[in-house]
Amino acid sequence: MFVVVCLLTIAFIALYWVGNRYVFGHVAHINPPEGVDARTFAGAFLFGMSMFGTLFLGVVLAVFLTLGAVRGDAERGLLQPLVVRPVSRSTLLVARFFGAAAVCAPYVLLVYFATMVLTRIEGSWTPDHVVVPGLELAAGVLLVAALSLLGSVFLTSIANGIAVFMLFGAGLVAGLLGNVGHALDSQGLVHAAKIAAWAVPFEALYEDGLHGITAKTSGLTGFLLRLGPFGGAENGGAALRLWAVAYLVLVGAAAAWGFARKDL
Numbered sequence: 001m002f003v004v005v006c007l008l009t010i011a012f013i014a015l016y017w018v019g020n021r022y023v024f025g026h027v028a029h030i031n032p033p034e035g036v037d038a039r040t041f042a043g044a045f046l047f048g049m050s051m052f053g054t055l056f057l058g059v060v061l062a063v064f065l066t067l068g069a070v071r072g073d074a075e076r077g078l079l080q081p082l083v084v085r086p087v088s089r090s091t092l093l094v095a096r097f098f099g100a101a102a103v104c105a106p107y108v109l110l111v112y113f114a115t116m117v118l119t120r121i122e123g124s125w126t127p128d129h130v131v132v133p134g135l136e137l138a139a140g141v142l143l144v145a146a147l148s149l150l151g152s153v154f155l156t157s158i159a160n161g162i163a164v165f166m167l168f169g170a171g172l173v174a175g176l177l178g179n180v181g182h183a184l185d186s187q188g189l190v191h192a193a194k195i196a197a198w199a200v201p202f203e204a205l206y207e208d209g210l211h212g213i214t215a216k217t218s219g220l221t222g223f224l225l226r227l228g229p230f231g232g233a234e235n236g237g238a239a240l241r242l243w244a245v246a247y248l249v250l251v252g253a254a255a256a257w258g259f260a261r262k263d264l
Helices: 002-027 038-066 071-075 089-123 131-154 157-184 187-199 201-213 219-227 237-260
Strands: none
Touching: 002 038, 002 089, 038 089, 038 131, 038 157, 038 201, 089 131, 089 237, 131 157, 131 201, 131 237, 157 187, 157 201, 187 201, 201 237
């Protein structure tokens, strides 16, 4: 699995570098609409797409580290020798979560900053906020890892993997609906998309990260970038971060409750 992830990451970063090289090579020769800063738009749009790629790769890694953590290991006979020793079930869950976090969070931050450096080198563009969007991407991946751990208590490995990836896709659809709502100036659709994104906070964190990289960009350029790739840029603020922490606690409590009552 780690070999596959490393190969995919290398391919992703290489393709991203090639894309930056070609895009910024043509930026100087295009005539953008009035009010649009072509270099800023290109840099922010490319980096926004790289954030989506980073989130996706991090989610893949998190899911495969956790999809069989409980029921999958129990069916293979790996879990029973652990839980009969002086290790509580909740401790086992917490350990599996922090083990996944210790791999996924540094991975997401490494890819995030690698793509940022490439954008800076090729396009002389840097996000308005550098650190917080990367931390929000990592936090979003950790939320997916927690949901995958919760699913592993009740579902088989394959079923859990499918369910988590479908939930991830639902979050992306919520972001796209927000894009459509903004384009059509439909406040009802925008509101519904925001509720859906907060129901799966990894999407809301991603949208807040997109907002952060262009928070100081105004005018027509800023308006176009607010639509963002694969989900609109929305400012979640401190309320979103507090909700993400509470959501993580609730998911962890549900996983511990389910695991405590599960017959292995």
